[in-house]
Amino acid sequence: MKIGVLGMQGDIREHIQALRQLDCDTQIVKKLKDLKEVDGLIIPGGESTTITRLMKLTGIWDEIKEMAKEGFPIFGTCAGLVVLAREITNAKEQETLGLLDVSVERNGYGRQINSFEAEIEVEGLELPVRGVFIRAPIITHVGDDVKVLSSHRGRPVLVAQGKVLAATFHPELVKGESRIHRLFVEMVNGK
Numbered sequence: 001m002k003i004g005v006l007g008m009q010g011d012i013r014e015h016i017q018a019l020r021q022l023d024c025d026t027q028i029v030k031k032l033k034d035l036k037e038v039d040g041l042i043i044p045g046g047e048s049t050t051i052t053r054l055m056k057l058t059g060i061w062d063e064i065k066e067m068a069k070e071g072f073p074i075f076g077t078c079a080g081l082v083v084l085a086r087e088i089t090n091a092k093e094q095e096t097l098g099l100l101d102v103s104v105e106r107n108g109y110g111r112q113i114n115s116f117e118a119e120i121e122v123e124g125l126e127l128p129v130r131g132v133f134i135r136a137p138i139i140t141h142v143g144d145d146v147k148v149l150s151s152h153r154g155r156p157v158l159v160a161q162g163k164v165l166a167a168t169f170h171p172e173l174v175k176g177e178s179r180i181h182r183l184f185v186e187m188v189n190g191k
């Protein structure tokens with residue numbers, strides 16, 4: 001089993017490190033052919049507009065939509081969640097993959113200066129996770145098929161739908177933290 005991290009832009013290395021803690025085989029996915037070699041894909045945090053543009057340029061955008069129909073597992077953090085969402089309420093012109101039935105507001109908590117950290121309770125985990133929110137999106141609506149695994153200030157911050165997992169925060173930025181990545185690895189393993 002090998003997990004890919006989309007290597008367009010954003011905190012790619014941090015995701016690789018979190019996966020290595022779980023003894024996972026990893027691969028940075030930069031080209032369409034790389035996608036064929038992995039059993040699941042992480043879309044990192046970064047800048048959703050840039051990630052989108054580069055995904056389209058490489059052909060990964062269209063391919064991933066097809067693969068998702070066949071149940072290919074995808075995990076997005078922050079900008080990755082924005083890319084996966086059904087719609088961006090405050091940037092309707094920004095195209096999304098639409099693989100996760102949520103509406104999001106980009107930079108929902110404000111600008112960089114309004115970034116924050118908080119202890120996040122996650123369903124199934126005994127101890128809270130340190131949630132790092134950096135220009136994070138706010139999920140304003142979730143569809144019926146979306147499972148909310150964690151909320152903060154009354155807003156969903158970790159959600160799952162089928163084989164898609166997404167967080168508005170950055171578990172990859174907390175040193176030694178790999179529990180959310182483990183959830184994804186279990187999803188890939190079909191548990």
Ligand code: GLN
Nearest residue numbers: 045046047048078079135
């Ligand atoms: N605000 C960014 C975006 O929408 C996401 C920020 C992040 O990933 N830390 O692209």
